[in-house]
Amino acid sequence: MKKLTVIGLLMFAVLFLYRPDVLAADKNYQTVFGTDKTAQGKFTTTKQNFTVENYWDVSNANVKLVYTITQLSEKEVSTMTLKINDVAFYSFKPDKTDKGTKQIEIEIPKDKLKKGVNVLSIESFVYTDLPDGRCTIDDTPANWLQFDKTSAVNVSYSDKAFQKTIAEFGERFTGIDTVKSEQGAVAVSNKAGDAELGAALEGLSGFSAVNTLEDKNIAFGQYEEAKTRDGKNYLVLFSSYDHLPNDLKSQIKDDNKLEKQALFQVVTVGNTNTLVVTSKSNDALKKAGKLIANQNYLSQLGTNTKWLTTDEKIDTPATSVDKNTKLTTTGDKLKGIGHITQDYFISMPANRSASTGTEVSLDFRYAQNLDFEHSLVTILVNGKPIGSQKLTAKKANGDKLTFQIPSDLNVKGDFSVTVAFDLVLTNNYCGFIADSEIPWAYITPESKINLNTSEETDLLFEQYPYPFIANGDFNNAVVVVPDKLTTEDTDSLANIFNLLGRFHDGNRGNLTAVHAANWKKTKEGSNVIAVGTMNNNPVIKNANDDLYFQYNKTGEYFLSNEKISIEKNYGKQLGSVQLINSDGVPILAVTGPGAKQTELGSDLIATKTNLAKIYGDGAIVDTDNTIHSYRFKKAADTKEESFGSKISNNKEVTVFGAFALLSIVILVVAVLLILRKYRRSRK
Helix, strand or coil, X not given: CHHHHHHHHHHHHHHHHCXXXXXXXXXXEEEECCCCEEEECCXXXXXXXXXXXXXXXXXXXXXXXXXXXXXXXXXXXXXXXXXXXXXXXXXXXXXXXXXXXXXXXXXXXXXXXXXXXXXXXXXXXXXXXXXXXXXXXXXXXXXXXXXXXCCEEEEEEEECCCCCCHHHHHHHHCCHXXXXXXXXXXXXXXXXXXXXXXXXXXXXXXXXXXXXXXXXXXXXXXXXXXXXXXXCCEEEEEEEHHHCCHHHHCCCCCCHHHHCCEEEEEEEECCEEEEEEEXXXXXXXXXXXXXXXXXXXXCCCCCCEEEECCCCCCCCCCCCCCEEEECCCCCEEEXXXXXXXXXXXXCCCCCEEECCCCEEEEEEEECCCECCCCCEEEEEECCEEEEEEECXXXXXXXXXXXXXXXXXXXXXXCEEEEEEEEECECCCHHHCCCHHHCCEEEECCCCEEEECEEECCCCCHHHCCCCCEECCEECCEEEEECCXXXXXXXXXXXXXXXXXXXXXXXXXXXXXXXXXHHCCCCCCCCEEEEEECCCCCHHHHHCHHHCCCCEXXXXXXXXXXXXXXXXXXXXXXXXXXXXEEECCEEEEEEECCCHHHHHHHHHHHCCHHHHCCCCCCEEEECCCCCEEEECCCCCXXXXXXXXXXXXXXXHXXXXXXXXXXXXXXXXXXXXXXXXXXXXXXXX
């Protein structure tokens, strides 16, 4: 009886304490501001974007503001209003104190959130007073408010039920929570051949292209290694059917279609969801890698399985670097008193420069209650002004401007365009006005940049990833790897192809992977990425004489060169990345005396932040992350843009030339007619 009583009590305790909703506790994702944001002026708007994934079931969200405000603020008048997606939800008067920063946490209305990117706006009125109690008339340096970089938006959520479709798998695989917590990886078998490896690396770059976290990469490794699988909720496995692990192969039917087609199938083993990409055909596997590189196509696959034929049309649209690009597709409204700005990011290959004829065309309108003697708009490129125009009452409901980007700015690679308005009010003593009277400006979707570029072909890290990627596609890229891949080797490949994916937006190019034993002479037009040591990669061994940082005869350490003296033991600890030309073939050598040192070198080209730390065509790094980079190849003579090119790129000159030519023709015809008439009159 006693035993039954104890068992009964235990069962009661279990039933009482067991709560599925507690076990399925909310997850939390935090988006920190990351940088200090300073608001200068009486009325300012500070914005912070954050993402809500489509598969999140949000329970609540809040914003933590850590701020410092001018000690001269007038507390009874100064206010801060928070908006989510342009809907106000909280206002307060900031606490004026000499004690530094203040912190406040505010709940964000859940029903005002949307899937995808959300915009948190903080509208601030900051007024200062003079010693005699009067407020200041104009903006001064004392009108400031700073939000600390530790300010953050927190979203609590639980995952919706996984429907196990390919499209939803792709969405979750590149979701910000999956990437940040390192719960996803791309994998190959340790028996993978060239086709499997090449398809996996192209797939990895395709996933990286839509990874929005610049500081986090997607893992890559061999399926058999515990490191690749442990703690992962989502895996993508590229494998020939024969190389599939038994736990996955048992869930995939050996269909005759595998002989010529590739199969995509979402399989669940334990807590891990795996997208298996398999075939018995190398050509079909290569095609499968290209499908994943077309993320828009992948997002359309709302089924658990997909059969891919080698002739299915999955190519991304061809793109042109020289094009008209809209600054905004939806229009942007700016609101405030004084200096307010809107930034736009323009993507351009690192090896291209803006040439003559590149111009910014702005279509905009603005409030009519401005002091038009002092209000104007300015366009800046990379923070440098290229032109200003006064605002006028006559054109307030529809204004336009066009400014060419001067050649002396040397705009190269990605750049920013800033539209800055100076909105000044008439007789705005103290700035005490109603919200409806705050001036505004609106940039319409008709605003655009007409991009003309010139290509630069030097092998330099300032222009990387050229020539391996050109115009958003792999450019006959060939990656050569050791026959037996170590964990460090696959980590090196992860670094390289995650960054390549950041510049990769198409699947029309060509990427090939080759193991060392299968390496033969380079095909003409190829651009080679060699990963490994001098002793396990034939490309590096054959090109040693062309390396800027060369190995000793046995490949144990790097030698000194004309730029730096390297002690023998120090040379054993270095990783290196070098852009060389060997026998007419462009080569990126990612190398070190051992696999760990090779991975160390690959870290230099793992993220855009790391890439920005090196320059020239050769760099080394040690275990303390001390970097030495140099330019070894002498700079070629700068080529002047041809006169004909300048004319063709400059529309104003072209129009003027055509008009001048027409005028000359008319003048010649008129002279001939006069002469003819004169001759007749003499007869």
